Amino acid sequence: MKKLNRRVAVVGAAMSKFGINYPRLRSIDMWQEAWINAVKLTDKGISPKDIDELFLGNFTADLFNHQGHMAPQMADLVGLVPKPASRFEGACASSGIAFRQGVMSIASGVNDVVCIGGVEQMNELNTEGVTGALAAAADTTYEYFAGATFPGLYAAIANAHFHEFGTTPKDLWNIAIKAYENGHENPFAQEQHTLKEIMENKKNKAIKRGKPVPEWKDEYDFLGSRSNPMIAYPLRLFDCSLITDGAACVFLASEENAYKYTDNPIWVSGIGQGSASLSLHDRDGGLLTGLNATREAARQAYEMSGLGPKDIQIAEVHDCFTIAELAALEDLGFYEPGKAATAINNGETKRDGIRPINTSGGLKTKGHPVGATGVGQIVEVFKQMRGIAERNRQVKKDIKIGMSHNVGGSGATVVVNIFTKEKI
Amino acid sequence: MSEENLVTVDKYFNFLSEKKLMGSKCPKCEHIDLPPRRLCSKCLSESEWIELSGKGVLKTFSSIYVGAKAMTQKGYNRKKPYVFAVCQMDEGCSVSGQLIGVEEDKPKEIPFDMPVQVVYLKTQTGEDKEGNPIYRWDVGFEPQK
Numbered sequence: 142m143k144k145l146n147r148r149v150a151v152v153g154a155a156m157s158k159f160g161i162n163y164p165r166l167r168s169i170d171m172w173q174e175a176w177i178n179a180v181k182l183t184d185k186g187i188s189p190k191d192i193d194e195l196f197l198g199n200f201t202a203d204l205f206n207h208q209g210h211m212a213p214q215m216a217d218l219v220g221l222v223p224k225p226a227s228r229f230e231g232a233c234a235s236s237g238i239a240f241r242q243g244v245m246s247i248a249s250g251v252n253d254v255v256c257i258g259g260v261e262q263m264n265e266l267n268t269e270g271v272t273g274a275l276a277a278a279a280d281t282t283y284e285y286f287a288g289a290t291f292p293g294l295y296a297a298i299a300n301a302h303f304h305e306f307g308t309t310p311k312d313l314w315n316i317a318i319k320a321y322e323n324g325h326e327n328p329f330a331q332e333q334h335t336l337k338e339i340m341e342n343k344k345n346k347a348i349k350r351g352k353p354v355p356e357w358k359d360e361y362d363f364l365g366s367r368s369n370p371m372i373a374y375p376l377r378l379f380d381c382s383l384i385t386d387g388a389a390c391v392f393l394a395s396e397e398n399a400y401k402y403t404d405n406p407i408w409v410s411g412i413g414q415g416s417a418s419l420s421l422h423d424r425d426g427g428l429l430t431g432l433n434a435t436r437e438a439a440r441q442a443y444e445m446s447g448l449g450p451k452d453i454q455i456a457e458v459h460d461c462f463t464i465a466e467l468a469a470l471e472d473l474g475f476y477e478p479g480k481a482a483t484a485i486n487n488g489e490t491k492r493d494g495i496r497p498i499n500t501s502g503g504l505k506t507k508g509h510p511v512g513a514t515g516v517g518q519i520v521e522v523f524k525q526m527r528g529i530a531e532r533n534r535q536v537k538k539d540i541k542i543g544m545s546h547n548v549g550g551s552g553a554t555v556v557v558n559i560f561t562k563e564k565i
Numbered sequence: 566m567s568e569e570n571l572v573t574v575d576k577y578f579n580f581l582s583e584k585k586l587m588g589s590k591c592p593k594c595e596h597i598d599l600p601p602r603r604l605c606s607k608c609l610s611e612s613e614w615i616e617l618s619g620k621g622v623l624k625t626f627s628s629i630y631v632g633a634k635a636m637t638q639k640g641y642n643r644k645k646p647y648v649f650a651v652c653q654m655d656e657g658c659s660v661s662g663q664l665i666g667v668e669e670d671k672p673k674e675i676p677f678d679m680p681v682q683v684v685y686l687k688t689q690t691g692e693d694k695e696g697n698p699i700y701r702w703d704v705g706f707e708p709q710k
């Protein structure tokens with residue numbers, strides 16, 4: 142893996158509020174909100190005339206909203222026409238791919254300053270419709286008619302992990318509980334209640350309706366109860382991420398240009414992208430307890446940056462399901478395969494732990510507007526490294542090195558980025 | 566390679582409809598792919614059809630309670646889950662399929678590495694002009710007897 146030909150920095154990054162925004166807000170509205178917020182978080186401001194190109198991530202507005210050809214539409218809304226504008230598709234890694242292409246366009250010398258966007262409006266369809274659209278990210282020819290669903294594919298990974306390493310549902314619930322604690326501190330998150338608050342609300346509802354009031358000892362008791370229905374064994378409802386509308390926006394500049402926009406650029410010091418068979422059954426080496434493409438993307442990013450897993454202080458990892466976070470921690474090299482669960486149980490991935498993971502709440506509570514997710518993760522890493530994360534979410538120590546990890550589908554596309562405060 | 570022997574998706578599904586499990590075999594490195602591939606997944610040589618034993622083992626699975634539409638239209642639901650499985654065939658290749666003949670709502674009792682054999686399962690995908698159902702055939706599995 143070669144180095145970038147010149148340094149590239151994140152100079153501004155922000156997102157729209159993630160949530161069930163449709164019909165109040167559509168892609169057009171959320172994208173403009175993300176842009177406005179990103180301009181605000183660019184210290185010295187930035188103007189469309191400074192920007193050479195738009196790289197937009199969107200999975201499938203074609204299926205969600207009957208809208209293709211989205212990049213010029215979004216470019217026009219923020220004054221970027223007639224400059225080049227292109228859309229990138231890699232399922233849930235769409236804007237992760239867009240980001241990497243934007244970085245390389247600056248490194249190559251073709252562009253000096255670019256805008257990376259991500260946008261998805263999912264709630265226009267009902268749950269069945271969303272499930273059907275998302276299924277297009279799996280292998281329609283060989284998996285769909287075998288009964289595969291996204292929860293089902295990750296459940297098969299979870300089941301294999303349980304079988305091989307003795308992982309338990311409780312190990313996964315610890316990941317969910319942390320996600321709710323973090324989402325509670327994120328004003329941009331879709332779900333800002335803690336799990337305890339959600340349990341209280343359910344009790345109060347039962348009282349109001351004159352129904353028997355459920356008694357749960359604690360969160361684990363609740364998560365193991367009928368109130369947390371099985372979706373695809375061993376994954377239950379609270380193991381799954383959310384159906385979300387949202388947009389995110391990042392500005393990148395070359396080293397020569399970065400200081401026009403901020404005195405504190407965050408450097409993109411390593412990028413990597415991996416691929417794997419679309420079908421789970423065809424994975425190289427028959428790996429079913431993790432993702433080869435994560436291992437490959439991480440290898441590239443580590444090699445380019447000269448850093449290793451031990452150097453990473455915080456990471457936003459792709460937790461479309463609780464098991465996906467567990468597997469990511471192992472595939473990224475933070476823990477040996479089969480060892481992440483113990484570390485999570487010891488609190489190592491909490492905000493005050495040795496390596497906080499998904500301080501934003503992750504896809505689980507911040508939300509998962511699929512095509513905006515990759516850039517949304519970079520927004521959180523940017524905020525944490527700048528020390529501007531809202532509410533009580535800011536990690537107390539100075540974060541010099543952060544990572545984002547974005548997965549498409551059941552792991553056929555993965556993007557990993559390493560960010561540093563210092564030039565490497 | 567003559568058109569007649571070419572490894573294509575359509576022929577694979579046609580074989581399944583005749584209840585024949587056909588993979589592809591590489592004449593150079595002898596690797597077998599299922600689903601079949603025109604180009605060997607190991608060395609990219611042009612593969613040839615080979616009939617497989619239809620026997621293998623269960624590598625992983627999930628009992629699915631909120632199913633794909635193709636499955637809910639067959640009557641599967643929260644109360645009646647189905648099993649999505651990945652099985653490795655004796656020839657070394659792996660493929661996805663529905664696992665039948667097990668207690669779907671007791672997933673903890675379905676053993677990993679259980680010997681399975683292929684069954685052929687049909688799904689209605691539409692109707693012809695006369696209103697007759699059109700089916701597609703897929704690989705499924707059941708425990709070996």
Ligand SMILES: [Zn+2]
Pocket residue numbers: 591592593594595596605606607608609610
């Ligand atoms: Zn070969």
